[in-house]
Amino acid sequence: MAFEGLAERLQGTLQRxxxxxxxxxxxxxxxxxxxxxxxxxxxxxxxxxxGFVKKVSERAIGQDVMNSLTPGQQVxxxxxxxxxxxxxxxxxxxxxxxxSPTVIMxxxxxxxxxxxxxxxxxxxxxxxxxRKPLLVAADIYRPAAIKQLETIGKQLSLPVxxxxxxxxPVEIARQAIEHAKEEHLDTVIIDTAGRxxxxxxxxxxxxxxxxxxxxxxxxxVVDAMTGQDAVNVAQSFNExxxxxxxxxxxxxxxxxxxxxxxxxxxxxxxxxxxxxxxxLDALEAFYPERMASRILGMGDMLSLIEKA
Amino acid sequence: xxxxxxxxxxxxxxVAKYRKVDEDFFEExxxxxxxxxxGFETVMELMEELRFEVQRKNVxxxxxxxxVISEKLVEIYEAGEDQPNELNMQEDLTxxxxxxxxxxxxxxxxxxxxxxxxxxxxxxxxxxxxxxxAGAIEQLDEWGKRVxxxxxxxxxxxxxxxxxxxxxxxxxxxxADVLICDTAGRxxxxxxxMNELxxxxxxxxxxxxxxPHEVLLALDATTGQNALTQAQIFKEATxxxxxxxxxxxxxxxxxxxxxxxxKLNIPVKFVGLGEKMDDLQPFDPQKYVYGLFAE
Ligand SMILES: Nc1nc2c(ncn2[C@@H]2O[C@H](COP(=O)(O)OP(=O)(O)OP(=O)(O)O)[C@@H](O)[C@H]2O)c(=O)[nH]1
Ligand SMILES: Nc1nc2c(ncn2[C@@H]2O[C@H](COP(=O)(O)OP(=O)(O)OP(=O)(O)O)[C@@H](O)[C@H]2O)c(=O)[nH]1
Ligand SMILES: [Mg+2]
Ligand SMILES: [Mg+2]
Numbered sequence: 001m002a003f004e005g006l007a008e009r010l011q012g013t014l015q016r017x018x019x020x021x022x023x024x025x026x027x028x029x030x031x032x033x034x035x036x037x038x039x040x041x042x043x044x045x046x047x048x049x050x051g052f053v054k055k056v057s058e059r060a061i062g063q064d065v066m067n068s069l070t071p072g073q074q075v076x077x078x079x080x081x082x083x084x085x086x087x088x089x090x091x092x093x094x095x096x097x098x099x100s101p102t103v104i105m106x107x108x109x110x111x112x113x114x115x116x117x118x119x120x121x122x123x124x125x126x127x128x129x130x131r132k133p134l135l136v137a138a139d140i141y142r143p144a145a146i147k148q149l150e151t152i153g154k155q156l157s158l159p160v161x162x163x164x165x166x167x168x169p170v171e172i173a174r175q176a177i178e179h180a181k182e183e184h185l186d187t188v189i190i191d192t193a194g195r196x197x198x199x200x201x202x203x204x205x206x207x208x209x210x211x212x213x214x215x216x217x218x219x220x221v222v223d224a225m226t227g228q229d230a231v232n233v234a235q236s237f238n239e240x241x242x243x244x245x246x247x248x249x250x251x252x253x254x255x256x257x258x259x260x261x262x263x264x265x266x267x268x269x270x271x272x273x274x275x276x277x278x279x280l281d282a283l284e285a286f287y288p289e290r291m292a293s294r295i296l297g298m299g300d301m302l303s304l305i306e307k308a
Numbered sequence: 309x310x311x312x313x314x315x316x317x318x319x320x321x322x323v324a325k326y327r328k329v330d331e332d333f334f335e336e337x338x339x340x341x342x343x344x345x346x347g348f349e350t351v352m353e354l355m356e357e358l359r360f361e362v363q364r365k366n367v368x369x370x371x372x373x374x375x376v377i378s379e380k381l382v383e384i385y386e387a388g389e390d391q392p393n394e395l396n397m398q399e400d401l402t403x404x405x406x407x408x409x410x411x412x413x414x415x416x417x418x419x420x421x422x423x424x425x426x427x428x429x430x431x432x433x434x435x436x437x438x439x440x441x442a443g444a445i446e447q448l449d450e451w452g453k454r455v456x457x458x459x460x461x462x463x464x465x466x467x468x469x470x471x472x473x474x475x476x477x478x479x480x481x482x483x484a485d486v487l488i489c490d491t492a493g494r495x496x497x498x499x500x501x502m503n504e505l506x507x508x509x510x511x512x513x514x515x516x517x518x519x520p521h522e523v524l525l526a527l528d529a530t531t532g533q534n535a536l537t538q539a540q541i542f543k544e545a546t547x548x549x550x551x552x553x554x555x556x557x558x559x560x561x562x563x564x565x566x567x568x569x570x571k572l573n574i575p576v577k578f579v580g581l582g583e584k585m586d587d588l589q590p591f592d593p594q595k596y597v598y599g600l601f602a603e
Contacts, residue, residue, distance in 0.1 A: 046339055
């Protein structure tokens with residue numbers, strides 16, 4: 001039941017418009033139907049799809065043929081380029097505070113991958129940036145959440161700050177920042193409990209943690225398999241909390257990952273890393289072009305352009 | 309919670325906006341369903357049937373079309389099954405295996421389900437078959453304590469099939485009514501992990517012929533179209549008998565189970581509506597369909 005990529009879907013139309021000098025409005029319309037279909041099947045939010053299709057259509061109608069391309073290929077290229085551009089630049093950089101410690105908050109829905117990513121991120125920052133991370137167990141709600149983070153800390157030989165489940169997450173975060181200063185640990189990564197964006201009480205808790213010391217990064221952790229709801233989640237977290245970036249998890253699966261586009265277009269915040277597995281070294285930089293190809297199901301994009 | 313009143317909210321809006329059942333009306337309805345993650349193909353099929361139905365019944369007024377819409381959607385669930393959300397309970401030991409991708413709510417649902425059985429006066433044992441993820445055994449253990457049921461476990465990193473072997477022996481010797489088995493989350497495209505799961509399934513069947521009596525696939529309502537692939541591949545690997553649709557307490561609608569029901573014919577048995585012990589409810593098609601049109 002794997003979905004056809006845009007490339008295959010467009011084959012027919014591509015054949016028909018072959019050899020034309022300019023694309024008619026009808027040609028473009030037909031191709032845009034396929035683009036719309038492909039994006040919705042890839043889980044891009046419908047409203048985002050509409051905006052995107054409109055933009056691409058405007059660029060495509062009456063488009064002059066580039067030297068080496070037929071008009072059909074030209075449209076495919078416009079779609080791909082536009083999507084890549086929307087994905088933003090490559091920026092797997094993390095902002096560090098001028099004065100230590102740097103504070104990073106991990107937030108998101110239940111089960112998105114925050115705790116695992118907390119470990120992965122600490123691992124990357126230690127290896128690549130020479131940082132000394134402190135992992136903070138601020139999830140007092142989920143059964144054994146603290147134990148989970150402690151196990152991860154042990155696997156990485158990194159310190160974990162925990163106060164059990166009787167101290168409030170805000171107080172835990174406050175003490176953790178103090179502790180980091182005393183121990184000369186320069187990067188505090190706070191693992192917060194998963195929560196629904198509509199849970200006012202728990203969203204307030206995040207605001208309170210945020211108010212302790214302006215965090216240098218607030219990462220929204222998003223499951224790459226998320227569907228249409230991704231826009232609501234991203235929008236709420238961003239509005240209520242102000243996120244600084246996104247980490248997309250579980251991209252080692254076979255989802256197209258259209259949520260990336262949805263999240264990106266409603267928050268305009270960079271996607272900084274992607275999770276590529278359960279292991280603690282499976283965190284990679286985000287590549288916009290790769291993501292665009294993936295969403296469109298166009299691993300073979302270039303070969304198609306050559307073939308058509 | 310999504311109720312009938314909120315159902316009417318979006319449908320009412322639609323009805324107020326379009327007096328006549330015309331193309332614009334259908335187009336907007338189509339968009340509502342797409343935004344609930346029902347998926348393009350299923351939505352197209354549905355729209356075709358709806359158009360046909362509307363014509364057949366000669367429905368002109370949008371206010372009359374409401375019932376046609378909900379009937380059509382609910383129909384998908386009720387096609388040819390008497391009690392699709394009943395669990396296949398045995399006279400003696402019933403074994404229920406939970407499967408699914410990472411983080412969807414397997415372990416939590418096991419806790420909730422154990423609580424439900426306990427309330428019914430059944431004796432329950434849990435098997436900590438996720439020996440891989442950090443803190444997974446402790447998580448299930450804590451649920452066991454909360455609910456007041458025993459958890460059969462081995463050390464982290466041990467063979468999950470061996471845990472199941474132990475658990476079945478132990479459940480049998482205690483004459484337990486229900487054994488619920490947790491497994492590690494795994495993405496359906498990981499061939500090795502799917503093989504491991506098949507082995508777990510096989511071992512259970514060998515220790516107790518006919519078991520597992522239910523294989524429940526946990527699906528996160530927030531998931532988009534990938535849930536269809538999840539259902540398909542987990543079904544091939546482990547003969548999934550039902551779905552638990554979790555996290556329906558958020559704003560996601562879980563529309564993809566409509567596609568799963570129509571393409572793979574797997575019924576939804578329960579829905580998860582929160583993180584607490586009693587946030588589990590039997591699936592109610594009508595309520596679910598209303599939920600698709602909730603704010
Ligand atoms: N395959 C894969 N699994 C992942 C990835 N990231 C996290 N996971 C798995 O997803 C599941 C949930 O991860 P957690 O880190 O516990 O998620 P969380 O957001 O902390 O969950 P809560 O604290 O309950 O909200 C676990 O089984 C992880 O192993 C990833 O990039 N790929
Ligand atoms: N809001 C809400 N959260 C839920 C529901 N079910 C589970 N959760 C939360 O989702 C997160 C993941 O749940 P788990 O039960 O650990 O999921 P899992 O499938 O066992 O995860 P892995 O074993 O890591 O694959 C936890 O934070 C749960 O509290 C639900 O119905 N509603
Ligand atoms: Mg966590
Ligand atoms: Mg689990």
